[in-house]
Amino acid sequence: MSHPPSEEVALPSAIDEPLAESERQMFDKPNLQLRDPDPYAFANRIWRLTLVFAVLCAVAAGPYLAGQFWYTARYNTLKAEHDAAGEILGDLRPRLQDFALASRMVAKKVGPSVVNIYRPHFRGTDGQGSGVIMDEAGFILTNFHVVEDAKGLRVQLDDGRDLDAAVIGYDRATDLAVLKVNAENLIAASWGDSDLMELGDMVWAMGSPFGLSRSITFGIVSAKHRSSQNGIRTASVYQEYLQTDVAVNPGNSGGPLVDLEGRVVGINTAILGETYQGVSFAIPSAIAREKYEQLRDKGYIERGYLGVQPSAVPERVRRKLELEQGQGVLIADVVADGPAGLAGIQRFDVILRWNNHEATNPTMLSRTIANTQIGSTATVLVKRVEQGQVVEKSMDVEVGLKPYADEAPTKLD
Structure with missing residues (x-):
């Protein structure tokens, strides 16, 4: 299609003309509404909020969860022990x-x-x-x-x-x-x-x-x-x-x-x-x-009798008589007309042996004497000091009958 020669197409004249200063400034100002924001800022804020929330939840729920974990572990232990004990008891039952x-x-x-x-x-x-x-x-x-x-x-x-x-x-x-x-x-x-x-x-x-x-x-x-x-x-x-x-x-x-x-x-x-x-x-x-x-x-008890007072050997006597620790029983006193006195046993003698029994403590010696048959002859080995010399002497003693003594027993009721 052609146009008449007298008619020309009108082009905008503004294309070749620069913008006015006021108009140019309007377009040079930044558009805050259209400007693109930092794409990671919002995500970071969400992440930080999520992390804080998670920490708060952990602090709040931690004791409960720890307790539940402990009880679960304890239950498992007890259950295992329970089952094992049942099996072992079954084996041990006979x-x-x-x-x-x-x-x-x-x-x-x-x-x-x-x-x-x-x-x-x-x-x-x-x-x-x-x-x-x-x-x-x-x-x-x-x-x-x-x-x-x-x-x-x-x-x-x-x-x-x-x-x-x-x-x-x-x-x-x-x-x-x-x-x-x-x-x-x-x-x-x-x-x-x-x-x-x-x-x-x-x-x-x-x-x-x-x-x-x-x-x-x-x-x-x-x-x-x-x-x-x-x-x-x-x-x-x-x-x-x-x-x-x-x-x-x-x-x-x-x-x-x-x-x-x-x-x-x-x-x-x-x-x-x-x-x-x-x-x-x-x-x-x-x-x-x-x-x-x-x-x-x-109807009564008879006990052997020597007529002495047995005692533990003091340390100074033990050293003087060259005795081992726990060896011998000291005679602290002697009844003059008793079996021991009549046989020649003296005060401060140390009895080493009664018949075949080693003398190691006063109580056991007293029991040994008491259990010896009355009227029998016992051989006694003693150690003493005579004229400044340490000597051992063996002598025979006729065991007497112990006079009755009213000794109180230990009571229960």
Whole structure:
């Protein structure tokens, strides 16, 4: 299509003309609304806010989460131990059943021989104690302090029979007494040997603590040869004990301590303190059996007698006589007309040997002398100073009969 020659297309004249100053300044000013911002600034602000929020959440929830973690870990540990213990107990069950059976059999073995001893109206109430039948003829062994000052004694047997009892004999020095009942069909306990017991051996006590008859408790031998030298309250040098952790309380006095075969290895007699916290003492059968037999047969105890006062050897004497530590027993005093005085033993002599027994401490020497047959001749080796010289002398002594001494026993109830 063509245009008429007289008509020309009009072009904007402003293209070739520069903008006015005012117009140019308008376009030179920055446009804050159209300018592009930093693309990371907003993201950084969001990240910082998120981090702060996360820290606050951790601080708030930390203890709870830690607790939950600890409880979960503890639960897993306990559950594992629980499951393992169940498996182990399952494996041990036959042996544990054997032990439980043994304990039941001990109770059945000794139970028929254990009696409850009581003194009607003793000090306004019924005094309680225990005893054990040691002979089917009706002889019962118990503690002396159970029957001391009794005006009348009653014995209740395991089968329920209630009988009068008489005191045949007693020994204050060892706190033992023998009673007699007239009855038939009695079941006697058997003796065990306390000398063969070792630390850790299992033992059972049976008796009537607090009047609760036919009570049996279990423990182990904690120590042997306990005496006044170990702080136990006793006035007798002839007394020594087996120490156990068996629960023994008032009323157990005079009852038997038995071994795994139900044999009597001790007579329960004392506790340490007033709170009954697992420290109890029994007269060992090595002592109780001999005293029982003497009391049953004679009604009293005979002890060998030397007529001396044994004492520990002072350090200066030990050095002067060139003795080893723990060797010998010093004679602090001598009865002039006693067996030792008549044999030539002098004050301040140190006895080294009594027959074949080494003298190592006063208590054991006294027991050895007491257990020597009356009227027999004992060979005594002593060490002394004569005319400035240290000498050893051997002499023969005829053992006498110890005069009766009213020694108070250790009391339990």
